[in-house]
Amino acid sequence: MEPGAGPVAGRWGSAACVVTGASRGFGRSLARLLAPRLGEGSVLVLLARSAAPLAELAEELRGSGTGSGTGLRVECVAADLGCEEGLRRAVAVLREVLSAAPPGRLLLVNNAGSLGDISKSFLDLTDPDEINTYFAFNITSALCLTSTALQAFGKRPGSSRTVVNISSLCAVKPFKSWALYCSGKASRDMMFQVLALEEPDVRVLNYAPGPLDTDMQLLARTKTGDPEMRQYFQSLQENSQLIDCTVSAQKLVNLLEEDTFSSGAHVDFYDI
Template sequence: MKYAIVTGASKGLGEAITKRLFEEQMAVISVSRTENEELKKLAAEKGVNYRHFSCNLSLDKEIQEVFMEVAHVIFKGEPEEILLFNNAGVIEPIHTVGSLDQTPTIRNIKVNLIAPILITNLFLNKAQHTNTTIQVINVTSGAAVHPIEGWSVYCSSKAGLNMFTQTAALEQWELGTNHKIFAFSPGVMDTKMQETIRSSSQDAFKDLEKFIEFKEKNVLLKADVVAGALVDLVLSGTVESGKVYHINDLLK
């Protein structure tokens, strides 16, 4: 049996990924601060194995406790494969360096970078004693390789996630495991994160007008389209470990 774990599954891309996995009749564990009741209802209607765990991914102690429980639930079933979607992310703080708030800055690094590292580490450790294959999907951003004024913390956390992905993949190759770890850049989507970006101030974010135009001109990608392309890639069996995939390449 295959299991999928989706962080940040309550909304946006995470919700869309979960719905697509339901279509594949895959067992899904959702992890977010609050549960999406629509997903719970949909899982019941489709008769799929679904469970939600509440977790604040900015709290390392909570990450350890919750994901130890998640791992226990999954591994006792001796799964063939676990798909780990490290999808949860935050964009704030949106401001120039010198005007950054400490609390959201620390939270950004914890959610976007430290949480995926801790979760991936835990599951690769548990898998050492089983025949289970782990496939880790780290949701990154084009901001990881393109500096954007006002997004220094977000750019930095996603750049760190890319390097973690590449390094961990190299290590697993050297160890001779079948585990795969790759990153996925979903492009500019029509999600709550985009609403947060558009509500920022011009002083804090120089490119604000450009992102407002994305919405006005209807060029934002739909989350279900992006999720479909990602899940197709994950299930294709052709994933190259350590690679950073971009949605534009998958939609060609």
């Protein structure tokens, strides 16, 4: 069903939704699918590093008819989540917006992430600054944003809270030349499993969206240091096995609406 198609409009009622990495790719596609589902007085917070694409997306969502008729508020936060200043700015915005958000539903989608230098093997990774910078962006920011969002929204009678971690096959399977990415994704999966155990009233999902047709996949098939892995990623593109972001995002939306997954579970695109 296309975004904005009649029957889905506003079906989620009043909600506060946060999507990180929303300026392009999967995050952008997901935001377009979420907007028409948000009811009167809802707020959609879009986070990314680049301000211009965020502003363009916000303008699209406000003017497309998906949000303009329901009073949807779209907030843009341009911040580099890998640096302390950017993360603190994003945390401050979430605390302010979500504490004042209407009751109903909270959805946080931790989508922002990076590959790291996939030209390097494990033994090439000797620079602590490079490694710490990678994990600050890919793990620290997700933890801080999630804990802040859940605290700010709080436990409200009759309200639901859902946290989604955009995971990967790399969270459960090692890929040569991808030590940073695989360990980052595995760490995030476990981090959110802990959240599911500690907060049983919070619905937690680790969703692996499959091999998406994005700039990240282009890097995978051109920059991966290991020749065998590089050929594998090239074959996905050559054999038309890459997944359109909107197709995968729609599967995630379906999972959220059905709401039958085990909290903390890792669910892959191909499992559905």
